[in-house]
Amino acid sequence: MQGQVDPLLAALALANDAVPAAEAEMKALQAKSVELDKQVTAAQTKLRTLKAQKGANLEAIKTQTATTNALEDQLGAVQRQIKALDATIALGGCVA
Numbered sequence: 001m002q003g004q005v006d007p008l009l010a011a012l013a014l015a016n017d018a019v020p021a022a023e024a025e026m027k028a029l030q031a032k033s034v035e036l037d038k039q040v041t042a043a044q045t046k047l048r049t050l051k052a053q054k055g056a057n058l059e060a061i062k063t064q065t066a067t068t069n070a071l072e073d074q075l076g077a078v079q080r081q082i083k084a085l086d087a088t089i090a091l092g093g094c095v096a
Contacts, residue, residue, distance in 0.1 A: 019089070022085060022088060022089050023089070025085060026082065026085050026086070026089065029078055029081055029082045029085065030082065032078050033075065033078045033079060033082060036071060036074055036075040036078060037075060039071050040068065040071045040072055040075055043064065043067055043068040043071050044068055046064055047061070047064045047065060047068050050064055
């Protein structure tokens with residue numbers, strides 16, 4: 001019986017150690033998400049302003065559109081990381 005319990009205790013200890021690391025990673029990802037969200041909002045505002053100008057500079061609009069899209073992609077990637085990590089934490093640190 002002890003031979004079956006020891007490996008389970010070892011696995012539990014590893015999971016317990018992983019939780020604080022996962023929580024720290026979650027905090028970092030959430031902070032990054034907030035910062036990227038601010039950058040996306042600013043980029044979208046700048047893009048709207050450029051488009052609203054008379055005699056709009058098409059090259060500037062093209063550049064700002066690319067910048068905005070890239071930031072949105074980065075934000076989406078961070079949000080997917082958060083979702084995956086959140087699911088892992090919900091399972092007690094175990095990957096499904």
